Amino acid sequence: MPRTLIISAGPVNSPGIGPATGDLGHVDWSDLTGDPKGLPRPDIITISSNSGSSYFSGLAAGWTDANGHILPNLLKQYGRNANDYSKIAATGFSAGHGLFGPLLDRDGDSIDAAVLFDSCFTGKGPQSHPSNGKDGYASFGARAIRGEKLLVLTSSHGVNGPDLVATATGSECALESFRRAMATAGGNDEPFAVPAGIPTNRPQGNFYGPKGITSEVETHRDGNFFVMDYADAYYHGEHINFLSTSIVQAFMVPYLSTGEIPGLVGGGTLETFSKIPIWQILLGVAAAGVVIYGGMQLAKRRKANPILGPAPSPMPYKHDNQVMRLAMYEPSASAHQSGQIYFAEIEKKIRYGKNGRLLKTPKIEKIPGAGDNVVAFLDYHVLPGTRHLGPKGRASNGSDAIYIDYMATRNDFYGRGYAKALVQKLYADHADAAWIDWGSILHDAAAKLFFRQRREGQLTTIGKL
Numbered sequence: 001m002p003r004t005l006i007i008s009a010g011p012v013n014s015p016g017i018g019p020a021t022g023d024l025g026h027v028d029w030s031d032l033t034g035d036p037k038g039l040p041r042p043d044i045i046t047i048s049s050n051s052g053s054s055y056f057s058g059l060a061a062g063w064t065d066a067n068g069h070i071l072p073n074l075l076k077q078y079g080r081n082a083n084d085y086s087k088i089a090a091t092g093f094s095a096g097h098g099l100f101g102p103l104l105d106r107d108g109d110s111i112d113a114a115v116l117f118d119s120c121f122t123g124k125g126p127q128s129h130p131s132n133g134k135d136g137y138a139s140f141g142a143r144a145i146r147g148e149k150l151l152v153l154t155s156s157h158g159v160n161g162p163d164l165v166a167t168a169t170g171s172e173c174a175l176e177s178f179r180r181a182m183a184t185a186g187g188n189d190e191p192f193a194v195p196a197g198i199p200t201n202r203p204q205g206n207f208y209g210p211k212g213i214t215s216e217v218e219t220h221r222d223g224n225f226f227v228m229d230y231a232d233a234y235y236h237g238e239h240i241n242f243l244s245t246s247i248v249q250a251f252m253v254p255y256l257s258t259g260e261i262p263g264l265v266g267g268g269t270l271e272t273f274s275k276i277p278i279w280q281i282l283l284g285v286a287a288a289g290v291v292i293y294g295g296m297q298l299a300k301r302r303k304a305n306p307i308l309g310p311a312p313s314p315m316p317y318k319h320d321n322q323v324m325r326l327a328m329y330e331p332s333a334s335a336h337q338s339g340q341i342y343f344a345e346i347e348k349k350i351r352y353g354k355n356g357r358l359l360k361t362p363k364i365e366k367i368p369g370a371g372d373n374v375v376a377f378l379d380y381h382v383l384p385g386t387r388h389l390g391p392k393g394r395a396s397n398g399s400d401a402i403y404i405d406y407m408a409t410r411n412d413f414y415g416r417g418y419a420k421a422l423v424q425k426l427y428a429d430h431a432d433a434a435w436i437d438w439g440s441i442l443h444d445a446a447a448k449l450f451f452r453q454r455r456e457g458q459l460t461t462i463g464k465l
Contacts, residue, residue: 004032004256005085007074007103009047009056010096010119010240024091026245032257043085045078047092047099053121056098061465064102068451071107082110087256090114091248093240097121097134102465104151105136105444108143113150115252118239120153120173122442132341132408133177135444141181145223150255152226152247153177154239170236171229176411178220178227183412187222194219194228195250195261199243226251307425313379314368315342315406321381323405326425328376328418333410342377343410345369376409376418378426383437399434402426407446414445423449427457438463 008024029041049055063073075082082088088111090100097119104114120134137153144151155174182189194200200217220227234243254261310324317323350363370377383401404426409419427436441447441463453461 003085004042004087004089005080005082006042006044007047007088007090008044008092009090009099010093011048011050024245024248027248027253029253032253043080045074045080047096049095051095053095053098056096056100057102057465058098060099060102064106064451064465066455068106068448070099070103071110074103087112089252089256091116091244091252093117093119093244094236095119101134101136102444102447103136104140106448108136108140108149111140111149113252113255114140115150115152115248117154117244117247118156118170118236120155120177121170122173132411132443133173133175133180135446137174137177138180138184138414139444141177141225142184144225145181145185145187147223150224150251150261152228152251154228154230154243154247156230156234156236156239157232171231174227174229175220178222178225180411180414181225182222184414185223190221191219192221192226198228198246198250199234224255307422308374310429313377313405314370315379317379317405319381321383321403323379323381326378326380326422327370327374328422329373330375330413331373333373333375333413340411341367342406342408343370343374375413376407376422378407378419378422379405380426381405399432400430401434402430402436404436404438409445419445420449420452423453427453427459431459433459435460435462440464 006024024044032042047056047059059074060070063070063077065073071082071088090103090111091114092100093116096116100114100116100119104111120137122132122134137151140149141151143149153174155171157171178189194217217233218229218231220229228247230239230243251261306329308327308329310326313323313325315323346367346369348365348367350359350365380402383403407419407422430436436453436459438446438450438461441450447465450461450463450465453459
């Protein structure tokens with residue numbers, strides 16, 4: 001039978017070699033292979049490094065082909081071909097998110113399942129530091145909610161040892177990715193009963209774990225998207241050493257073999273078409289036809305959303321250039337989602353100083369919002385041509401260049417092409433620019449637009465992935 005390929009990335013153990021229990025070599029694959037001994041074992045590509053997420057995002061950038069895909073060159077690097085496998089899955093830990101984020105976003109069609117262990121980070125700061133989640137997790141998660149894929153995320157507060165300050169956005173990142181996926185696919189956030197064999201709280205004496213903590217895992221589920229937020233019940237490193245084997249066993253193995261996860265009932269049953277009466281399927285198809293027809297009629301009547309600006313951006317930046325903003329205005333938009341950074345005005349408590357120590361009195365920092373009914377924006381500034389060098393050190397011959405400082409879309413308005421419209425507006429307004437510099441591209445959706453402009457645009461487009 002065709003084999004399954006599993007891509008494992010992050011500071012992980014090699015399959016069948018490392019002694020830690022997080023090693024994939026300890027997983028019983030018999031349900032997947034149909035053999036009592038679990039043979040033939042899945043083919044496992046291990047991409048391991050302790051160099052941080054920038055190492056893995058660098059791999060993703062280096063493997064990206066002209067069409068924006070990563071998987072073909074990744075497989076080629078390791079001497080594999082996608083046609084040799086019936087299923088492809090991803091698993092890993094921590095800094096592997098630098099690869100997993102763009103991989104799931106751009107090659108989600110080719111990947112069946114992803115089970116990732118405390119591998120969702122978008123910044124550093126205290127535990128409550130806001131996070132926009134990961135684009136790849138949100139897009140792949142929306143497909144999981146619709147039953148097309150499986151996505152399981154575990155998360156923590158990012159602490160790596162006792163009495164250490166939380167330095168990463170683990171829990172916030174995973175939960176925001178989940179919320180974004182729900183906003184795209186629709187559905188409900190429901191708790192689920194953790195499958196037997198998976199730890200739900202900490203036994204005393206584990207690893208370097210905190211003593212006396214009795215908090216249990218908080219679960220979130222919509223369709224086939226599962227989040228298990230351990231918060232501070234388990235430290236970051238313990239997700240790969242103590243949680244991973246049982247979670248891969250309970251979720252990935254049965255899903256890859258049958259498309260279902262046993263034991264999830266009462267808000268956790270994964271139904272397949274074979275279990276649904278035919279009359280329900282036909283009724284659903286008929287209802288979908290009505291919705292699609294109505295949507296087509298609405299699209300015909302809807303006028304293009306007005307783009308406001310350019311006008312000075314309300315956001316503070318660390319350089320002295322005048323930053324301008326293009327904003328997408330949606331008259332029918334409801335109130336801003338509570339707490340969504342850069343759209344709703346929020347107050348952030350600064351509890352830790354620059355040295356990482358707890359402040360005696362927290363400082364309050366106000367982060368401005370985007371204004372009423374603004375659902376997307378793009379901030380940029382002009383680079384005077386006489387002061388800057390362009391790609392490969394070339395001067396701009398006196399023409400101004402453009403630098404994109406930041407762009408964002410409200411979570412509940414993803415997938416409507418607003419960011420694309422803003423980028424097209426920027427390029428049209430500055431058609432005579434020497435080049436447009438996207439700076440460091442941190443989100444997968446922005447990377448898609450970047451590659452589109454490189455392929456189709458008339459202006460020189462540069463940036464760092």
